[in-house]
Amino acid sequence: MKFLVITGNPKQKGLCHALTQEILRGGRDGGAAMEILAVDKLERCHVCGDGWGSCREQHRCAFGDDGFNGAQEAVKEADLLCFISPVYWGEMAEGIKCFFDRLRRCEATKQFGGRAADSVFAGKQTLLAASPGGSGNGALSCLEQMDRLCRHTGAVIFDYISVNRWNNDYKKQAAYAAAKAMAEGRKNGITL
Numbered sequence: 001m002k003f004l005v006i007t008g009n010p011k012q013k014g015l016c017h018a019l020t021q022e023i024l025r026g027g028r029d030g031g032a033a034m035e036i037l038a039v040d041k042l043e044r045c046h047v048c049g050d051g052w053g054s055c056r057e058q059h060r061c062a063f064g065d066d067g068f069n070g071a072q073e074a075v076k077e078a079d080l081l082c083f084i085s086p087v088y089w090g091e092m093a094e095g096i097k098c099f100f101d102r103l104r105r106c107e108a109t110k111q112f113g114g115r116a117a118d119s120v121f122a123g124k125q126t127l128l129a130a131s132p133g134g135s136g137n138g139a140l141s142c143l144e145q146m147d148r149l150c151r152h153t154g155a156v157i158f159d160y161i162s163v164n165r166w167n168n169d170y171k172k173q174a175a176y177a178a179a180k181a182m183a184e185g186r187k188n189g190i191t192l
């Protein structure tokens with residue numbers, strides 16, 4: 001199983017990094033091949049034409065050679081997904097939000113032609129993780145943004161995890177366990 005962790009964290013240390021490491025460790029211990037995709041430096045959507053560009057009909061970004069095309073392919077190749085971001089202003093960090101804005105246009109539009117099942121997200125178990133490392137505020141609104149993306153694109157939300165400065169001892173354990181359970185094949189809806 002390929003388990004892709006898509007991160008918007010610009011830092012190589014700190015809370016979000018530590019949370020990412022726990023998720024990677026959990027997935028590995030569950031037997032998955034873990035990959036990390038950093039999307040925080042990609043360009044934002046150019047909002048082509050009168051609001052739609054090649055994303056609507058061709059499901060490709062006209063400016064995809066900045067690394068976006070490869071990232072879209074990596075999501076397609078993955079069996080399991082995790083979205084992880086620090087909480088900035090109660091939202092996903094700007095870089096990962098920009099990436100998902102572009103990818104949603106390419107993938108959610110497949111349902112217009114009755115091809116929702118072709119979305120690179122379709123049916124994939126997805127862990128949503130946010131780290132509100134300052135006030136601790138904004139976890140819900142950040143996770144809600146990720147939730148909406150999943151609902152537009154057909155990703156299946158496995159769980160929501162938020163980790164802050166004063167709960168990270170037990171919440172990192174939960175993140176590890178969630179990634180491990182996913183890698184071992186647990187699915188949303190299975191009663192234990």
Ligand SMILES: Cc1cc2nc3c(=O)[nH]c(=O)nc-3n(C[C@H](O)[C@H](O)[C@H](O)COP(=O)(O)O)c2cc1C
Nearest residue numbers: 014015016086088089090131132133134135136137
């Ligand atoms: C521009 C910016 C906005 C932020 N907004 C919030 C916020 O709304 N809520 C919060 O709890 N922390 C906020 N923070 C702190 C980050 O969430 C924190 O840096 C993040 O959890 C990652 O922790 P780390 O930097 O130790 O990895 C913000 C940080 C930045 C740089």
